[in-house]
Amino acid sequence: MMKRTKSGLLSMVVFVIAVTIVWAGTGRAVERPFILWDKKDIAAIRKKIETEAWAKIAYEKLVNEPERHEKTFSNLFQHAIMGNKEAAEKDKKELMRMVRSPIPRGAAQYINVIRYDLLYDSLTADEREEVEEAFRIYIDNQIFKRAILDPKIFNDSKNFSRYDARRYTRTNWLPNIIWPWKVSANLMAAALGDETLIRKVWGEYGSWKWYFDEYLCDIGFYSEEFGKMGSTPGAMLLYCRAVKRLGLNELGYGYKGKGGATMRGHIESLIHLGYPLVDVSSERPQYPMLTIGDLRQSGSSQSWNLPSPAFQYSIVMGYTPDGKGGNERWKAH
Numbered sequence: 001m002m003k004r005t006k007s008g009l010l011s012m013v014v015f016v017i018a019v020t021i022v023w024a025g026t027g028r029a030v031e032r033p034f035i036l037w038d039k040k041d042i043a044a045i046r047k048k049i050e051t052e053a054w055a056k057i058a059y060e061k062l063v064n065e066p067e068r069h070e071k072t073f074s075n076l077f078q079h080a081i082m083g084n085k086e087a088a089e090k091d092k093k094e095l096m097r098m099v100r101s102p103i104p105r106g107a108a109q110y111i112n113v114i115r116y117d118l119l120y121d122s123l124t125a126d127e128r129e130e131v132e133e134a135f136r137i138y139i140d141n142q143i144f145k146r147a148i149l150d151p152k153i154f155n156d157s158k159n160f161s162r163y164d165a166r167r168y169t170r171t172n173w174l175p176n177i178i179w180p181w182k183v184s185a186n187l188m189a190a191a192l193g194d195e196t197l198i199r200k201v202w203g204e205y206g207s208w209k210w211y212f213d214e215y216l217c218d219i220g221f222y223s224e225e226f227g228k229m230g231s232t233p234g235a236m237l238l239y240c241r242a243v244k245r246l247g248l249n250e251l252g253y254g255y256k257g258k259g260g261a262t263m264r265g266h267i268e269s270l271i272h273l274g275y276p277l278v279d280v281s282s283e284r285p286q287y288p289m290l291t292i293g294d295l296r297q298s299g300s301s302q303s304w305n306l307p308s309p310a311f312q313y314s315i316v317m318g319y320t321p322d323g324k325g326g327n328e329r330w331k332a333h
Helices: 002-015 039-051 053-064 068-082 085-099 110-122 125-144 175-192 195-203 208-215 226-231 233-245 263-272
Strands: none
Touching (some): 039 053, 039 068, 068 110, 085 110, 085 125, 110 125, 175 208, 175 226, 175 233, 226 263
């Protein structure tokens, strides 16, 4: 049951919606935080933990025994929801470490955008200015200057430049490596609350609008190795959530690309790629999905030396609706 309660808590955390919006010139000043949680969300989640046994158990599990991919989120949750000052200082230290690191500063920056939003009131004026300047430089490099093609900034062509392209098609670049930079830039623009900048970043070649207009197929199918699309949907959902709370839903959930792609369709595409339940034993049901490319000896995870299975990727880890079963080796990545 622990798996089920943890899942229930995190689902509630991510999807509780409450919004307060104040219009301010070309920018949109909002009461912070607003991207992942707002103040009403935080109060509601804290009350659940304090009054409901299942939520308390799930919280204690997240704090004391986080899974590998939950450790950063665990610290963020402790300071944002429960007011743990030590955890807040750790998150602030990580945020400022990124800000003061050399350009280009890394692709998947969604967690630092969340940190900035949640820590906003505890940052000094100088720290806030430093973070915002770093965000604007990042946006300029990733969206307007296309700095990934500049060897003076991205001098490791083995890992970066060779995966990008000057003019995009559906097949000449690797979106699981390049698209996270662009999603992060869009998220940063949303975090700054500058409507003019948000729209400019959104509409630039190779950015959000282009991705939905020209890259995603039909309802929103990813056009490369399907199992690798998992590098960005979480951050994309955060962006949609943020712009909705800014009153710009037409840029996120409300946008429909020229070919019909939507954010909802992009997420649903994984279900359409799925196969029926494969029950290999009572303990390990699997929900496999269509695999394309990138066959590996270790099958669905590089962490174990296993032969490649018939179905390389899985939609979920195989837990049944009652929370039983499941096996981490069925994970997609």
